[in-house]
Amino acid sequence: MSNPSPDLAGDADTWEKICAKELEHMKQRLKLAHLPTPIEALPHLSAELMGPNIITKRDDQTGLAFGGNKTRKLEYLIYEAQAAGADTLVTAGAVQSNHCRQTVAAAARLGLNCTLVLFGDPPSPPDGNHFLYYLLGAELVFTERPRVQDKLEETFQNLRKAGKKPYLIPYGGSNPTGALGYVNAMLELAEQGCTPDWIVFPSSSGGTQAGMLLGARMSGFHGQILGISVDEPAELLQSRVAELASQAARTMDEPYTFTAGEVLVNDEYIGDGYAIMGAREIEAIRLFAEHEALLLDPVYTGRAGAGLIDLVRKGFFKPEDTVLFWHTGGGPALFASKYQNRLIDLA
Numbered sequence: 001m002s003n004p005s006p007d008l009a010g011d012a013d014t015w016e017k018i019c020a021k022e023l024e025h026m027k028q029r030l031k032l033a034h035l036p037t038p039i040e041a042l043p044h045l046s047a048e049l050m051g052p053n054i055i056t057k058r059d060d061q062t063g064l065a066f067g068g069n070k071t072r073k074l075e076y077l078i079y080e081a082q083a084a085g086a087d088t089l090v091t092a093g094a095v096q097s098n099h100c101r102q103t104v105a106a107a108a109r110l111g112l113n114c115t116l117v118l119f120g121d122p123p124s125p126p127d128g129n130h131f132l133y134y135l136l137g138a139e140l141v142f143t144e145r146p147r148v149q150d151k152l153e154e155t156f157q158n159l160r161k162a163g164k165k166p167y168l169i170p171y172g173g174s175n176p177t178g179a180l181g182y183v184n185a186m187l188e189l190a191e192q193g194c195t196p197d198w199i200v201f202p203s204s205s206g207g208t209q210a211g212m213l214l215g216a217r218m219s220g221f222h223g224q225i226l227g228i229s230v231d232e233p234a235e236l237l238q239s240r241v242a243e244l245a246s247q248a249a250r251t252m253d254e255p256y257t258f259t260a261g262e263v264l265v266n267d268e269y270i271g272d273g274y275a276i277m278g279a280r281e282i283e284a285i286r287l288f289a290e291h292e293a294l295l296l297d298p299v300y301t302g303r304a305g306a307g308l309i310d311l312v313r314k315g316f317f318k319p320e321d322t323v324l325f326w327h328t329g330g331g332p333a334l335f336a337s338k339y340q341n342r343l344i345d346l347a
């Protein structure tokens with residue numbers, strides 16, 4: 001790890017400590033992602049909104065089968081899977097799950113099998129992420145949303161009975177091990193010398209935000225970390241993130257604990273619920289595309305982008321603030337016909 005100037009990394013002592021320990025846990029990962037991901041200015045969007053200085057970190061460019069935030073988590077999760085001798089990854093998600101796509105892609109790269117337990121109505125013909133599951137060689141099991149946990153357990157046991165060594169990756173890759181991916185991401189941001197006043201991004205199963213919070217403590221980051229909730233009430237997400245961040249700190253033997261009260265979540269942009277693209281998301285996707293060629297997705301970054309736009313318009317940020325919009329990926333869902341058909345006007 002190179003040693004950035006103290007003002008970039010926050011507190012030089014903290015940074016020294018991180019480097020000295022070389023963080024045994026942080027090293028226990030696979031290299032699946034193209035890191036560091038680039039940081040880019042968004043001058044046209046900033047001007048269009050007449051707001052603060054907006055920049056972005058391109059985790060949609062992590063490189064694994066169209067990228068996204070789950071690749072960082074999988075570097076740690078699959079390291080653990082391989083250390084346990086697993087030959088098959090098992091996880092669950094919605095029909096258009098970016099997490100499932102990146103998991104099956106990682107499995108393909110590493111020569112592992114992958115079974116996905118999916119809920120929702122499968123599109124016919126398959127499109128977006130769902131199409132890619134087939135291309136990347138996943139075994140698919142379909143169920144209804146309330147039955148996912150049971151079906152996952154049943155699938156896991158069936159694989160065992162068939163003589164496989166399955167490894168269960170939790171929903172969204174969000175457990176203390178997965179969260180380490182975003183601890184690492186925050187250390188990466190510090191090394192890039194990037195110290196925004198705000199980080200804004202979509203938050204859902206909480207592993208991304210939990211990792212960011214812990215990584216922020218460790219690197220002495222002084223900005224605010226604001227998760228735009230994609231589907232959960234703020235209170236629920238805040239306590240989940242605090243719990244995950246505290247657990248992740250414990251696995252790393254770091255002395256930090258987190259309370260729900262210090263986790264910033266805005267749940268005003270959930271609209272009609274998970275994966276339901278509304279007028280706000282459509283506006284955000286078009287605005288980012290037309291002004292910056294930055295492609296947001298209909299479920300996650302479209303919703304966080306809509307939140308960012310609204311907060312800027314309301315004067316939530318100071319004009320002199322730098323706001324980092326952390327792009328977490330999701331682009332392939334743009335090509336799901338249920339979204340695609342509503343994103344452009346074919347007059």
Ligand SMILES: *Cc1c(COP(=O)(O)O)cnc(C)c1O
Pocket residue numbers: 068069070098099172174202203204205206207208209297300301328329330
């Ligand atoms: C999964 C996902 C998120 C949410 O991350 P969590 O760690 O589940 O909170 C955000 N954006 C995209 C594109 C995702 O696929």
